[in-house]
Structure formats: structure tokens, C-alpha cells
Amino acid sequence: MENDLTTRETDLQPTVVREQPLARTQAVPWLIVILLLAAVAWLGWRAFFYKEEGDPVGSAMLAFEKQNSLTVFSSRFEVVAESEDTRGVLGVDLLKSRQAAIIPATVEYRLDLSTMDRDRFEWDADKERLDVVLPALRISRPNLDEAQQKVFTEGSWVTRDASSDLARNNSLQAERKAAAFAKNPQVLSMAKSAAKEAVRQNLAIPLQIAGYGDVKVEVRFDGEPKPAG
Template sequence: MDDQRLTPADPTRPAPTLPARPARGLRRVVLPWLLCAAAVGWGGWTSWQLWKPDPPGDPLATMLTAFAKQNRLTVFSAELAPVVASDDARLFGMLRSRQVAVIPARVDYTVDLAAIGPDRLRWDAAAQRLEVILPPLQLSRPNLDEGRAQYLREGAWITRTAQEALTRENTRLAETQAARGAANPALMTLARTAAREALRQNLTVPLQVAGYRAATITVRFDGEPAPR
């Protein structure tokens, strides 16, 4: 068997270095994940900037804008049927005639939203409560439906001129009576109740859009006591 001898190391010879391949391999594995994480982070930040909820807006400005867009709001309508009568005399009273009429009429109750300014709005930021003070209701001129009117005429001989005069007078009386009937306390109470509910419903959506989803709304008319 051949002798095997160990050759002593040369102290002047540089020590061998480790290959750099593992470091390059590590970078190849980690770098894609870092790029992916950065892309995800950038995408999330961009999405947040695009879709993040806006801070709550000014509730009073929101309400005034809503009022300006609607201008006038019809909150109630009353159907009335005035019964009126008129008389006509001609030829020195020798020809007398009488006409009784039932003329259906409709009266609308509206709120002038354009008249609601900042002085009619109260906003409690701590309680998120909006109070709206409405101006008096406005009643429209009675809309007479003479196509559905019923007439009863009395007289031995009623000329066309007399009939036209009787119809005109009954129309005038029916309009006056319908306006008076529409202003009676019972109908006015119903109309105010309908107005409060209509305003609450119309203002809820703008407030929610402005960011006040838990806000409450109270509506009252001039002269009514403030809620406690």
C-alpha cells in the first residue's frame, strides 16, 4: 500500500471563499414577494383615497339646498262639494227662477319652502337633531270641477241669459264656500300633520347623504311650542 502524507497548509495561500450563489438565490425568492406586498399596499391606499367616506357636510347648507330645489311642496288636498243656490228675477219680477248647484272642488295645501331660511333651522350637533320651523300653510284657489256639477233649476220659464247668470253666481258662491270650508280647523289640523310628516320624509335622505344617518328631525309651524 502506498504511503499517504499530509502536506502542511501554506500560510501564504489565501483561504477559500464561499460561493455567492445562495445569496443571489435568496434575493430571487424574496424580491417578488416584496414587490407583491408593495403592489397590494399601493392598491389598498389608492382604493381608500377613491372610496373613503367623505366627512359629514354642513347639515344646514344641505337642508337649504334641498328646499331651494323643491321650492314648493304640496302636502295635502281636500275634496269639497259646496251646495249653493242663486235666484234671478226679470221683467220687473214677473219671471223668477232659482238654481241649486252641487259643484265638486279641490283645494291644495302647500308649504313655501323658498321662505325657509337659516333663521328657521336649528341644528343640535351633540344630539344630531334638526328642528325646522315652517311658515303658515298656503291654500290654493279652489279648483271647481264644473264638468261633474249637478244643477236643479226652478222656474216656469228660464231664459238662456237668466241661466247663464245663475250659473255664474253659483260658481262664485261655490268658490267662496269651498275656500271657507278648506280653512276650517279640522282640515287645517290634518294638513299640518301631513306637512310635518312630508317634511320629515323629504329631509331624512339629504341628511343621510350628508353623513348624519342617526339624525332626528322635528317639524313645527310658526306659533307652535318647541318640543322638549
Template structure:
């Protein structure tokens, strides 16, 4: 009776290899892009801008960017698969490097997700969830090692082992990408990028405003309570439009 077994192990110190150069380059590119988006939003304003007006223009500029990728990392998965058939055992190990991007869908942001508290001069943004995109496997740098050539020669074991290793390797890359440390780094980079996109045009108008961006699971009970009683920029703009309509 045939028997088969699969075992996997993550390699290279069981951790992720963060591509610092890649992250730095992306951070600079995102910062430059968001600066020009914010500046463009400010330039489109007429009259005496206030925080709500500036924030609304900045929000529109961000939505036009569609997706924001402020962080990327490179990982290495090492997986081993074995198979026993006809009394012979074959085993293959695959070293699979790959890259992962961390993104937020800015198209999901709307005016209800941005609130302004005039008492504390604080602008709060409720961010969409962080998404792990990939992995993009580096096919040119995959390395494989095997033993049990008799079984691989007589059967299709090698093809089966390769397929199992590829699937396990990609799963392992995603697992590493979702570990606490890289997720925290990705959240911090994304949060800073979004906060800068709102704070720079506000400061350009001379306003001293605090900007805070939070992911859904980062909002405390106090944040949710403040969110419930504070007005979103959608509400503020709608009330202004109603008042202006009543004057006419």
C-alpha cells in the same frame, strides 16, 4: 218692486271628500324627491360633516325645490241661488267638484329659520305658513238643476243665477278646504316631508339627531324661548367663518 234672494248650502254630508289616491301618490312622489335632494346634499359635502353643515346643504336643496305640495284634496260644493222678479221665481242648484292643493313656499326658508341645539341634538325648522292653492274646478263634472223657466226665458235671470252659483261654489270649496281636519292633515303631511328631508342625510352620516318642523302658529312659549337662546345655522356658520378668518 223686484226682490232677489240667495241661499247656499254645502252638499254631500257638508264635508270634504279627501282624494286618498291622489294624496298617496303625491306623498310618495314628494318623499322620493326629498330623498334624492337630501342624498345629493350629502354627496356634495366634503370632509367630516357635522349637523350644521349637513343641515345647511339640505336647506339649500329644499330652497331649490321652490314650492312643496305634500297634500291635495277633492271637495264638492252644492249651492242654490234663487231670484224673484215680476211675480215669478227662478232657482238653480249647482253641484261643483274641485281640487285644492296645500303648499309651502320653500323659497322663504333661510338659515335663520333653522336652529341647532347641540345639548339636546335637536334641529328645529320654522316653516313658512301653509297656503291653500285653488280651487281647480272640475268643469266636466259640474251638474246644474233649475226651476222657474218662465222668468229665465223672459229675463237674464239664468245668467245671473249661473254667475252667482259659480262664485258661491268656489267660495264654498275654499271654505271646506280650510276646515280643521283637512288643514291638520295637510300640515302633518308637509311637516313630515320637511323633517325627512333634513333627517335622512343626517342619519346617512351616522348622526342620531332629532328633527322638528313647526308652522308659525304651532310654536309654544317654550319653543320661542328656546329659539331665542339657541343659535341658527346662519350664526354658527358665520362664527366659524370668522374664526377661520382670524387664524389666517
């Protein structure tokens, strides 16, 4: 009897279960949140405030890497051309005609970026300034908008051949005059100013994104003096 009682008492012993403290259980989600916030803060600092020592010239060249040519200026103007034609029989001039034309023309000014090697860039770390030397502008062949031209023809009788010759001569003359006008010092000055501004914008923003801050970009063409200071 005594042994049976002992056995029952032993069987009725409660099972002990260890429970995690409530404070520790509640702290786990907060720890995860804190770690996530720390990771986000580090990534933000890395993206916007961290400045890794690098190569500003390399960053500038990278901005031009995929551009072989950059159109920086376009000029549209009108040129006047005038031609005369004489037709005769047996050496006697019988038919005289004259044609004047006002023809719109467009010329583009481009930079050849394929020649922009490292020698054309100079970085001044103390002044946070990037000096850029550009090659001469390339001027496109004039594009004559002959569909919009104004034509004035004089002559009692203008044959078809005479009309064709007058128009062809006027087109050749207009192209020569447009090419000469495109090299006008005032027009070239405007094109160079536009080129310098375009290069500044193309370089300043990528350098800021690369972490170099508000970099001053000085641009000049071959043969122009280096800015003082």
C-alpha cells in the same frame, strides 16, 4: 500560434446575463392587486363611514335650495250652491227660476320655501336633533270642476239669460264656500301634519347621505311651542 489560440479562447467566453429572481417577478402583479384593493376599501370607507365635520343646517338648507314652493296637501270636496232668478215685465214678476248645483272643488296647500333662511333651523349636536320652524301654509284659490257638477233647475220657463246668471252666481258662491271650507280647522290640521311629514322626509334622508347618521328632525309652524326635551 500561441497568440491565435488565446484570441479564439477569448472569443468563445460566454456572455453573462443577470436574470430577475422568479419570486420577485411573480410578486409584481399581486402588489398591483393589493394596491387596487386598498384604494377601493379607502373609497368605500370615505363614502359610507367617514364623517367629516360640517354644517347640518347648511346641508338642510341645500335640500330646499332648488324648491321655491312645496305642495304638501291637496283636498278635494263638494260644495253646494243655490241661486234664484226673477224676470218680469213692467215691474210684474212673471218668471221665477231656481238652480242648485253640487260642484267638486280642489284646494292645494303649499309651503313657501324661499323664506326658509338659517334662522328657521336650529341644530342640537348633543341630541343629534334638527329643529325646523315653518312659515304659515299658503292656500291656493279653489279649482272648481264645473264639468263634473250636478245641476238641478226649477221653473216653468228658464230663459237663456236667466240660466247664464244662475250658473254664474252659483260659481261665485261655490268658490266662496270652497275657500271658507279650506280654512276649516280640521282640514288645516291635516294639511299641517302632511307638511311636517314631508319636511321630515325631505331633510332626514339628505342628512343621512351627508354622513350625520339617524338625525331626528323636529318640525313645527310659526307660533307652535318648541317640543320639550
